[in-house]
Every structure is written in C-alpha cells, then in structure tokens.
Amino acid sequence: MSGGLSEDTRVCPSLKCTFLLFKHVNYCLPRSEGQFFIIMFGPRLFLFVVLNHLCVVKAINLKFYPCDNTTASNGDINVDCGHRGLTSVPKFKSPIVVSLNLNENLIQRVKREDFSDLPNLQNLSLMWNCLPGRLKALRLPSCKVRIDQDAFVNLKNLSSLYLVGNSLDTIPLLPQRLQVLGLEFNNIFHIEKPLGTPFLKQLLLSKNCYYANPCNQSFSIETRVLQDLPELRNLTLGFNNITTVPVQLPPSLESLDLRENKITEITKESFANLTKLRYLNLEWNCQRCDHAAEPCFPCPNNASLGLDPGAFHDQRSSLSFLSLRGNSLHYLPKNIFAQLSRLKTLDLSDNFLAYSIHNGTFFEELQKVVSLNLLYNYQPMKTFPELILSPYMSRMRALKKLSLSGFFFHQLSNYSLEPLFDLPKLEYLDLRMNFISSCNVTAFSQLRALRMVVLSQNMLAFNPCYKAISMDIQLTSMTLSDRKREDPLENQEDPYFRSELERNSGQCAEEDCPINDSMWYLQRCHCYGKLSFNLSQNNIPWLNASTFKGMENAVCMDLSYNYMSQTLSGQQFSPLTKLIFLNMAHNRIDLYFDDAFRELRSTLKALDLSNNEFHFLMRGIGHRFEFIKNMTSLEALSLANNNIGLRISNILRSTSLKYLFFSGNRLDIMWDTRGDQYIRFFQGLIKLRYLDISDNQLRSFSPEAMANLPKSVQVLRVDSNILNYFPWGNLSTLAQLCFLNLSGNHLSNLPDIAVPFGPKLSSLDLSHNRLTAIPESFFSQATALKDLRLDHNQLKIIEKQVLPSSFKSAICSTAFKTKNCKLTLHANPFICSCVTSWFAEFLRGSPLFIPHLTTDVRCGFPESQTGVNVLAIDPRSCQEIFGSVAFLFTSLLALAATTIPILKHLYGWDLWYCFQILWAGHKGYTSLQGNSMVNNDHDAFVVFDTQNKAVRDWIYNEMVANLERRGRWQFKLCLEERDWVPGVSCIENLHNAVYNSRKTVFVLTNNGSFSSVSGIIRQAFLLVQQRLLDEKVDVAVLVLLDSVFPKVKYLQMRKRLCKKSVLSWPKNPQAQPLFWNDLCVAIASDNVKSYDKKVTESFLSHELL
Template structure:
C-alpha cells in the first residue's frame, strides 16, 4: 500500500502542476516505487511512457539505464540515494517532459544531462545536497520549461547571479527551498519571470535575513506561497517582515502553509499587515495555534476579496470561541472559506458584511440553530456546509429564508432527515441545491424550493419520485444516482429537465416510455443498474440509437444482470425479435397467414379444381380398401366380365371412343359387357340384362340427361340394384357423364335419386389433365382378376 500511495501522490502532484505528466489514456505506466531497488531494473518495456522508481535505494544512474526507453515522457527518481548521474544518461530520451530528482544526494547542480532533454517541462531537483544553487548553463537550453523545483539540505548562500540561466524564461511555477539559507543577496528572486513562486522560508533567526527574502519574494510574482513559518515564542520577526508588503507589492494571491503560531493575536497581527496591502486573496493552510487570546481587529478598508483557512488546529482546549466568531463576523471580504478545522458553530455575521461566498465544509457543525433568523447575509450567493453533522432538513430550509440572494446551497454529506408534515421555508432565490449523501427518503420531494434548476439527491434512501408533488418547472438537472429507485422518474413535474442521472439504482426493466414526458432531455446516466434483459427492456436498449439523448457510460456500464445466461452481456448486444416481444404482431402474423392460406387454397380450388382431385383420391382409396376385404376367389368362379356398362344410345360415342379404349386396351385389360355386342340373340331383352348383370363383377351406369330418357336404362338400373340388395354387395358404379339436376329426374326414377343421394359417383372431367385420375379411379373400382373366358359364356 505504501508504494501505491507514493505513486499516486506523485501522479497527483504532476496532475496538479501540469496535465502532461498525468497518464493519458494510452500511456504505458510502470510503477516500481518502494521496491527496495538498488539499481535501475533491466529489461524495462521499451514502449514505457511513465516510469516511477521513487522511494528505493538507488545510488547511481548509468548511461545505459534508460537507453532503450525512447518514448519515455515522465521519470520519477525522487527519494532515493542518488549521488552520481552519468553525464548523458538521458541522451536516448528525447521525448522526456517530466523529471523528478528531488530528495537525493546530488551535490552538483550543473546538471549536464539536461543538454539531451531540451523538451523538458517539469524539473524538480529540490532537497538534495547541493553546495550552492548556482544553475549551470544546461538550464539555458530548456526552452519549454514550466516548473522548476530547487533546494538543498546543505547550508547555502543565494546570490544574485545564481538564477540568471532561467531569468529570461516565462515559467508557470518556481519552488525554492531556503530552509538552510545562510546568506541572501537582495534582488536575487526578482530575476525570475514566474506566475507562481513558492518559497520554503529559512529557519535561521539571523537578523534581517527573513525580511530581505520576503521583500524580494513580494516583488517577484503575482502568486506567492510561503511555507515553514515557525514562531513558537516570539513572532515579531515574521510580523515585521509582513510590513514590507506595503502598497506596492506585486503579490495579489498569498498562500501561507505550514504555520506554527504561538497565539491567535500573532495571526491577527500578520492579518493587519495583509489587510492594508494590495493582496486580493489570502489562503492559510496547515496552521497550528497554541492558544487563543483576544486581539482587537478594526474593520479597515481593504482590497482583500477572498480569505481561506484550511486544516487549522488549535492545541488548547479551553478558549473563548466568541474571539474567533467575532473576527469572522466583522471582516469585510466577499469570499470566506473555513474547512477541515473542527468548527462546531458560526454566529451570524454583523450587519454590513459583504459575504457572497461562504464555505464551511468538513467541520463539525451539528446545531440546528446555525444562522437561524440571521438577517445580515443579504448578499450571500453560495453557501457550502458539506461534510458536517447537520440533522434536520426543515431547519436548513428556515436557515435560508432571509438569504435573499442565495442561489447555491450545498449540504451534502451530512445526516439530514425529514419527518412528515415538516414545514419547509426556503428562500425564493435558490436555484442549485445539493442534498447528496444524507438520510433522506421520498419525502424530500415535498420539501424543495420551487425555483430550483439543479437538484442533487444522490446517495440517499429514495425509492421513488412521487407524482403528487409541487411542480419544479425550472428544474434542468436532476441527480438521483445511488438510491433505491425501481423505475425511471416521471418528468411530468420536471418538464424542462435536460440532464438526468439515475445510475447505480435498482432498475430491472426501465422503459423508454417513462421518459416520453421528458421532451427536453439531452443527457441520461442510467449505468450500473441490475438490468433484466427481457422484451420489456428492448426499447430502452435501443434508446441510444433511436433518440438524440446522450447516454453517459454507454455501452460499457450497461450490462444484463438477469437472466443468468445473459449476465454480463452489453445492452447494445442484447437483441430479441419484434415477433417474440409483440403479442399483437404475432396475432397479426398468424391471422394474416391463415387468411393468406385460405385465399391461396380458395384460388387453388377455383383454378385447379382441388376438391375434385380430393374427392377422386378419396374414392380410389376407399375402393382399394373394399377390394382388400373382398374374397375374390369365390367371386371369380361365376363371373365372365369385369363390368357391365349401361348407357343411353345417345351416349354410345363416348362409351366407344373413351370408355372401351381406356378399360380394354390400356394397363391391365378388362372385359367389358355391352348390350350391343354381348346380348345373346334369341333371348328376351330382360333375360339378357339379368344374365349380363349376374355374370359381371360391377355394373357401370353412364348417367346423363339421355340416360333418364331411356326405358331400358331404367330396367337395367332396377335389376342391378336388386342384385345389390339380394347379394348384399356394392357392385354399382355411377359415372356422371353430364350433370343431371334433381328436378329433371322423373318420379319413376326414385331409385336413381336415392342412389345419387347416398352413393358416391365419378364425374367425367372435361379437363384432359384430370382424365388420367378418372380412369385410374374407375379401374381401381373394378379391379379384380378373372379367369380366362370360355367360348360360350352364356350357354
């Protein structure tokens, strides 16, 4: 953990100073910090961009150590024991931009190796063992240098020409450690051209040294940071030094860090000098006060706009807190920050204050009476009470009611709750409210100012956004992440909403239709929810491609959590067909298919006469079935013909041209009995009819309108049906040559009507394509094997 912490501290420092030293997305980072290394590791990846070798035991850098790292941009060698650097050890690292050699044992500040890295932007060689700070000529060639850190653990002198090699460069920041300074030439620091100057002040009490350094520093930079201010017993030396600020200092932003003061009154004495200077911003951090005693402070006219206190520690336990409260209640600044300092309360400032910004974050405010009935903060625009111990939201609301200019309030990371029927009295001016990281429930939506434009209620215990709430028509941004929402909120009460964050909630199947009321929504963050990938999620998974809404975290942070077989699948890769998910569409397809099939079948029946084919096929199968059950051996003993044909003389041409050729001459020839050729001369017609019917396996009747006009056909039909009844056989075959309407059949043909009503008949098709099936059916109906005929079958 230690080495990782140092690595990220180093990265943070680089990021703060220059973004170029922070790893880019594709940079290769090698972290070998705190690994007890005594030499630079061999075989480092040649494509390394950032290398951290800090906090090891390396004593020497050889010329070949980094020769293969042609793409190296950042190198951290701080906190080692390096005393010797090969003159050209960076000659292969032309891309190097950041180099940290601080806290080592270097004794020479000539830095000849800098000739090889002229593109260097960040260089820190502070806290070494330099005998002097006289920069070598190699610094002259660092044309892109932006940050320079200098300093030595040895007692040093700082002379006027020591920094001349960088005097012509416009730097962003220079940090010089003068803790061990013994002598100083006035004007030395003024040769620098830097936006920010950081001086670690000397610890020596040598008369006039501190005052000389500060006078030089006050005229060297717009932003000045002073650290290592230590006055345990007597602070007069420091207090007098600040007198030099005067009205003609260049400094507009003053930062005081690492202060140890004996008494509160010492701070007031320093503040008095700053108040009458040209400084606009004063920041004090990491300060320790040993005791608090009263010191008067008159509210003088000042150019100071911003006063910041961070990480203030008071070692005495008992003191009059009013001393502190009265000071901050009377100073005339626009911006006040007191953070991470253990404050438990703050009184209402005095009338006439000009506070516009107040930040009391990371303290211990726990009183519900903070600023209650405070009528003297009329100019306050922003109030930050983040990370305290506030408990009741309605008290926070009443705190603001007299703050007529308040627009931004941050009370996140507290312990806020809200009870039912609480009366919230917000100021009407509030437009931005941060209530994140508290203990609020759905009731919070009943206690909101009506003119809000930005609302942050992330990390609370909200299960849903009630529909019955006061309309927030001006709300543009709503942050609901890390709550317990089961559905997307309805925008009916937020009609102007543009940004909605609902990440890390409990959504399973959010529907895009829930956002239909969010007509102006342009950005949505619904990442990291436990999505159930079913049909209900289809529209939501397509929202990115079907709408103009920007999906934050898409697609990596949108994954299926259920069902198990889809767990981890990205929503963009989850697909279900429209038919699977739409019952209506499925019914339309099924019913449509049935309708189309019915139409197709109807058309086929109409144009292809399919019913006729089905009927003929059915007759053929039934005939075959009956034939299998018939004892043909007993039948053939007394039969001479396969079939007797009864027809009208007017239909004889069809019988002779169609029937006989297809039955007697093709396939398995059949013996057909016709009255014209097979009646025995000399016998009566009735006797011949009876003999032919008895000697034939089947009787074929060719039906047509001509048939019912023939008297003999009537007799033949009568005798054939009589045989059927007497022998209980099914030997009649009706062939419908031409259709016969029932009303045309004479009443005496009642038997024919009966047969046509209950017996299936074969229809003669006019279509030649159908005639082959007709003959196949007729042959199947007659199908039987007979013995060879004798010469006199009727003898």
C-alpha cells in the same frame, strides 16, 4: 391508441401511414366496400410494413461494442475501450477511427494484425495493463505485456503512442511519423538502438528504475539514440537512477525532466547547446532526508548538488522554469542565475538556504522572476527569533508570488518585510507553518499590490496575555510535514494567485440553475484579485477590534480551525469595513445574540459557520438566529455540520440570503410529526435560491414542510438522508425548482401519478436509492427534464413510455449522442430476456448520453446472465427461439397476400353476392307497409350538389319554401347542410338520412348528370339501390333542373318503369305550381304502385343491379 401510435411511429413511420390509410378507407367508403378493401389489400400492406420495420431495427447497433465511441464534427471516431477487463485487443474495422484507448485492461499480448483494420489510427493508448514489480496490487499475479515487433509499424498515420505501465523491457518497432511516445512505469533500463522516429517530439521515460520499481542498476540511453531525434522537444527521465546528465542531448529540446535521480553534479557542459530549453527540472537528486516521508537517497556524505556557475549559460535566453528543489543546497554559486534573462519561475524549496535567505546576494540575479518558492529551507534544530530577509530581495521587481513556509521564526515585524516594500507587483505571500507567535500585520499595508497573505498553521493569538510554549522543546518532539514530490503546500492550486485575466473571470456570475455552487466556489469568485488574509489553524482564542489592526482593507478573511469559544457582540469586526467573505468554520462561536456580525451587515456577502457544533451539543442551552435578518447584504450562509435540532429560533428571516448550506444537522428532530414548531423554519428566506438539507437523518419529508419552503428555491438538495417518503404531489409549490437531489436515500416506491415537476426542472437525481420500478405516468409532466440519474437502484426494467417526454423531444433527439440529455442507469439488476430484448435495442439506438453504458449497465436476472452487460445479449437468440413460428407466420402471410387478390379478380363479385345472400338469410327480413310512416323521421331526403351555388339557391329558396311552408302538404325535408349531426362520420349521416326518410329526392343538373356524379350523390344512390334489394322499397325521386340531359340508360329505364318519379323543372313559370303538385304526389305516394305493369319484377331487379 393515439399515444401508442405516436410512440411506435417514432421508430417506423410507415406504420403510421398504413394506420391512417386503413382509417381513411374505413371512413370514406361505404361500410361493405371499406371492409372489402381491407380484406383484399390489408395483408399485403401489413407484410410490407413488418419487413420495413425489421430493416430499421437491424440497422441500429453499436459497432464498437463493448467500447464507447464518439464522433467528431469532421466525422472522425474516437473509441474508448478503457477499464473493461479486456484480455485481447478487440477487432474493429473502420477507416475513420483516429483514436483508440485500451487503458486499464488485462491485455498481455499485442499481435501484428490487431490494428490492421484501422489504417488511419492516429492516437493509441495502451496503458496500465500490467504494472511492474511493487506497483501492482498484491493479489495480482506477475505479468508482462508481449508486443510483436511489427505490431505498430504499419500504422503510417500514428502520431502518439502511450505504452505506460506494461512491464515492457524492450521497445517494439515504431512507425516513422510518430510524434509522442510514452514509456513510463516499465522495465526499460537500456536503450541502445535508435527508435527510427525522426519526427518524435515527446519521449516520456520516467519511473522505469526507482525504489518502487527497482532495477538495481543505472538507467542508460545511448548517444546515437538521442542524436536520431532531431525534433525532440520534451524528454522526461525522472525516477531512473541516472547518475549523470546524458550527453549530446538534442538541441531542439524545450523541456527536460531529470527529477529524483542520483545526479551529483551539474557541469558547464551538461546542458551545452540546449539553447531552446525552457523547462528544466532537477529536483530531489541530492535529497534532504531529515523530514522525508518516502525512501530517501542523499548524495555521498550528505553533499549538495554540485552546480557550476556556468551550468545554465546556454539557456540564458530561453529558460523560464527551473526547479532545484530538494538538493541539499547550502548556498548558490555567484552569478549562476545572472544571465537567465527569461527566468520566470524558480523553485529552491527543501534545501538548506536559511542563511542565504538572510544575507544572500543571488536575489539580485532574479530581477525577471515572477514566482519564487523557498518552502522548507529551515535550519535543522534552529528557530530564528525574527524573520530577516536579504536586502537584495528588493531587486526582484517582477516578483508576484513568494512562498516562505517552513522557515521557522517567532516574530514577523516591519523590519522583516522591509526588503519586500519595494516590490511593486508582489501579490501572494505565503508564511504558513513558521510557528509565528507575534506578527505586525500593519507591515503588510506597505505592500501595495498584495492580494493574498497566508499566515495559517502558526501560533498567532493576537492577545498580549497569551504565551506560546517553548519552541525549542516543540522542535525536538514535532513531526514536520511530509516531504512529497508534489507538496500540497507548494503545488495546490491557490485561488488567489492567478493571472489578471483569470481574476476578472472569477466574478460571481449568477447562473440560471446554480447546481454546483458551494462555499469554496463562492470564496473563489468573491476573493479573486482582492486582498485576503488566511489566519486559519492558529491559536486565536477570541476576537476583538484590535485583532484586525492592519487588515482594514481585507475583502476576504479565513479564521477557521482556531477553536474560538466566544459570544459575538457586534464589535469584533468593526475595522473590516470592506469584508465580503468570512470563514469561521471549525470554531466554537456562540450565535445567541442579535448583534452578532451586525458591524458587517452592509458588506458581508458570504459567511461560513460550519462545524461550530460545540454550543449546539450542550443540553438545555437555547440558540437564536436573529442575527441573520440584520445582515442585509448576506447572500450565502453555511450552518452545516452543527447538529442543530432543538431550542432554536422557529424561523429564519432574511431579505437577501440566496444560498443556505444546512447539511449535517437534525431536521429529523425539527420536523418531527408530533409537532409543527419548526415547519416554517425556512419560510422567511424570501430570496433563497439554493437550499442544502442533506445529511439531516430525515426519514420522511412531509407535505407541510414542502409547502412552507421558500417559493424562490431553484436547487433543493435532500440527498444522504434516510427518506422513505417524499411528497411528490406537492412539487408544484416550487415553481422555480430546476434541480432536485434525492440521492442516497431509502426510497423504494414512486407514486403512480403525474407528478407536477414544473416547467424549469431540468435535473433530477434519484441514484443510490431502492427503487424497483418507475410508474408509467410518473414523468408524464416532466417537460424540461434533461438530466435523470437512476443508477444504483434495484430497477429490473424501464419501459420506454415511462421516460420523460423531454427525452423524446427535438432537444435530445439529435444525430449524435450528446451530453445535453443524460440518463444514468448503471448498477441496477436489469432483467435480460426475450421479453425485454427491446430494452437493449433502445439503449443501442438512444440519442441520450448514458454514462457507463458499455461497462456497468448489467443484467441481474436470470442468474445465468448475472453480471453480463445488457448490450452483450444477442438479439438473434430471441429470434432463433421464435424462428420457426415466425417463418410459418410470414409464409402464410405471403401466400394469402398472393392468392387473395387473384381470387378477388376471378370470383370477387360472385363471392360478394353469395355472401350478401347468406347474410340476408341469416339476418332475415322485416316487411314494411307501403304507406307506413313508422320509423321515418323525414318525408324526403334531398340530395344535391352542395358546391353548385345555383342549385343551393333553388333548394333553399324554392323547394324548401314550397314543400315545407306552403300548400296543403307540408313535408319535413332532410338537408345535408342543415340536418346532419355534427361529429358523426359522413357515411353514418348519409346512411341515417336515406334509411330514416320516406323518399330520397335527387336534384340533378346537366353538368352533374348521373354518369359523372360522385361523392355524396353517388353514395346516396348506392344506398337507395341497397334499400331496394333489402326492403323491396323504391324510394328514389329524380328532379331534373335542365331541359336537356344525356341519354343515360338508367334514366330512360326509370322513365319507362315509373314515370311519376322523374320530374323536370318547367321553363314556363306558369307551369311551376303543377310541378310542385306532382312532386308532392311523388313524395307522398308509393313508387311501386305506379310501376308500368308491362315490366316484370324479375326483369326490374336484374336491371337495377
């Protein structure tokens, strides 16, 4: 009962108040009066509570359904209607909506009144509703978004408007204060009329006319259009078949994108007066097509992009980024970069600058450049025997990053790198994909600031016996890397080339719960700002100490994808005395001997041995992991994807290991129930925090296996197995567990027990299973759970009481929905009916963050509702079904609440008296003998004011002493403070005391006279009177401690009727023995026999009432 009360009162506090009121009335009043109070006033109170509860429920709703909304701290609302299959703009009315997202829908008409009720809209995104031409999927019919010309004009506060990917061929009228306009991926080829947006700062017009969105003409924009944009800062015109640079560009421009057009020449006037231009992209205008992966459009006669020496003269004090990539440049005009004093990044990749790199002088013009990209400047059908760099490169004193991939040469010597020796800031050197077969690694030691050397995807063997195949033959048959607008070799985020601030922040800070840690993350945080060598994807057949000559100071080493098949003996890495991270993935390393990696035991913290399954797949071969216990500094180890299953060490031992990645192995074989050989496999890792045993083909997880996991484990990943059983009852053994991932298994049933989740478990992933129900007690002890994932199961209903108690605590119950507490429910076949209508109400009002709530939380049953969003079910439909019954019920309730109080006022006493008579006639009477002591537990029940200290002292020191301990009559008295049973209600104790005592003695004082008594004394008196009516027994004895009392009618009547039952405490101490004798006689005798015969019984009965 208590649990149900607390759950309900969370929604309607008045219900709790009413319950407590009823309970108080029933407890403190006499039974008959308490029942009468409830009968008289209960219906009225209950009606008030019901109506109040209905009002609360009605107030909880999703105003912007079917869209999501978030509220900022200042009260502004952002509405997200993206990817919801909408065919029209939803009608919202709110003056505080500032952002509306309508992306990825099927809207094909925008009317002028669609946004009339959103007067303060500032950001509107209406993208990807109808892709043009070849960009859309083949199954989709042709379409076009039609926008009324004045659809946006009245949005006076609109600052950003994105209309990307809508097949527009005209631009609608725009609000004057617009600052950002996105029109990419449309069919806009000619812009002739001014936009009427003098405050526009960004105009995005890319990809309106190119090979994937053909227009068969050249894009054009009138001069007056650009002149009407005095504050324009960012203009993108890429992928538009533009043949010349637009004239009279706004002088305010800071960023200009002209990539992938058909511009053949950049003249001195092209960018004249653009004195604020900081970013200029001219790549892929005269394209190099000998290794193109996409349609390629070279300039006539395969000519290079024409560059005037003074093309960037007006940008000499502003330009910081310049891209001339893919323009078939064979040379660079002299002094073209000489005056660019602020140029930091220069991209010259995918050109024909091989000989310019050998002997060009333009490098001396790049003294302020920080990043220089020279990717894929190889000479066709030519591989140089050795890398030779222009001596002028030594003038680039500010250079930090140099990319020389795709240059093609055999040898890298000390002479090759000599021009770089004088560069004090060079940190990143990329030499991948060059077919290098010989490399003098010691030359890199001359580069004092060097932090990252990339030599991957070459032919390095570091072995004098290894002969590389003929490069000339290889070049004729090889397929070079695909040219892409975003080349992965150039644009991928490299963790080694970062600012000093980013490096310092890349330290491996130990998290409270390392949920997202991975080997890539550990590599990033261990290697930021530290000397690293990337030798992956080479031809290194085996390792020895001479292999690492020149790399002695390396902190991180990547040797993956070399297919080394070698048994390590503890000598190979001896020169690497500072090595922290080592990647040996995708090789064929034999780990049998104890001395493997012994030389790195004091420094190595992270070791990646994943995808070394070659030896583990050999039948009958034994394997050992004893080397792990010798590596005293090792914190992270990956043995993933090795098919480890048989003939291995029984237990892993390490006093330092914190992260173990063991996915992609065969724990199903190791933990086979027929044996327990490997049941303690992980037990020796006493400091383990992160254990990944996903994708191990586990069908069950035995309690013994759980009990033998390291007690220090905080993150346990068992996802992507085929589990149908998990030992929930044994989770208490992992007291430090904060994240448990069981997603992607075959769990169908959860036990109906209170699972001991532990005080730190904050995240549980049960998604992608086959769960059909959640038992009520399952999450009862999940006090810390804040992230629960139940999506992609077979759940039909979730009761409120099954949710973790933490979801109902103050942490989650905030005024605004927060991501602190997350519950995923999408992709479940929920039942949508009147019986479960509360579920939709719960979702509407829940403070939890529920992803995909308005998009993918759908009905599965009944069939008529399949696919309908749960929130779309109209709660009024259920109200209509039961509307007539509810109306009749509430009408009768209102009638009763009105008539019952009136009847009570007019005929209440008569009805009560008749009821008592009828009840007595039905129950019958049992006569009691006047002198019988049967069923009397006490001789007298003494009633007195327990708050009066003087009376209490008289009772315990005088009355008790004289009646229970002295004299010839020793009575058994009943006292409230002494004889009442603890734990029994007040009214029950009082009833038992009166009815189980022969007499009831009232000890009264002048200040507590009968006219003003209350509480226990009054209730006792009423019970004595009731006993007189029911049993015809007069048991009252009055003891007056004061000589003067008010003239109370009852007291005067009692003295006339039965004088012996009213005694006064004498003033003379000599008379006190007589008083005690009279009191003993009054207690022992029958009051009725002492009545005055002149008073009739009938008169007596009516007067007493």
